[in-house]
Amino acid sequence: MLDKKNMGLRIRRAREQKHWTREQLAEKLELSVNAVADLERGKSGTRLETLVKLCALLGLSADYVLYGEPSPSAQAIAGMLADRDERTQHLVESTVRAMLDALDETKP
Incomplete structure (x- = not known):
């Protein structure tokens, strides 16, 4: 089962490791800052296309983002x-x- 809260934490940690602000990630993903904040807090999901772009930007596998399994x-x-x-x-x-x-x- 997908745990949005932990998924959001993994995204936030990866963003912080790159020393990016939410604003910077939002711009790269072409999303609002609120959408990124909701994603990181586990309050919302995202479209497949955005997930693929997010993984590429952060250098993460989809398995890791979605389920916490390392590549x-x-x-x-x-x-x-x-x-x-x-x-x-x-x-x-x-x-x-x-x-x-x-x-x-x-x-x-």
């Missing part, structure tokens, strides 16, 4: 890091963040 890639990465010490995990996280930031800067 196979995310599971594989988590598995690779599971037996590493905390210092190594933080080092990998910092490296990946830097790489993603660099990639974002090169996008048109």
Whole structure:
């Protein structure tokens, strides 16, 4: 069963990780700020087209947004890091963040 409240929390967390405001996400999705706020609070759902666009913008799988299940890639990465010490995990996280930031800067 779809839990809109938790779906909204996952969307909000992903938006915040990108350091986007609700206004910025609303503009990218061509929605009102109130529509994004209602979505994040679990008070409303969204059209399939908007969900697809949302997933692409936030870099999330639809499975994760809808049901909280990480993508196979995310599971594989988590598995690779599971037996590493905390210092190594933080080092990998910092490296990946830097790489993603660099990639974002090169996008048109």
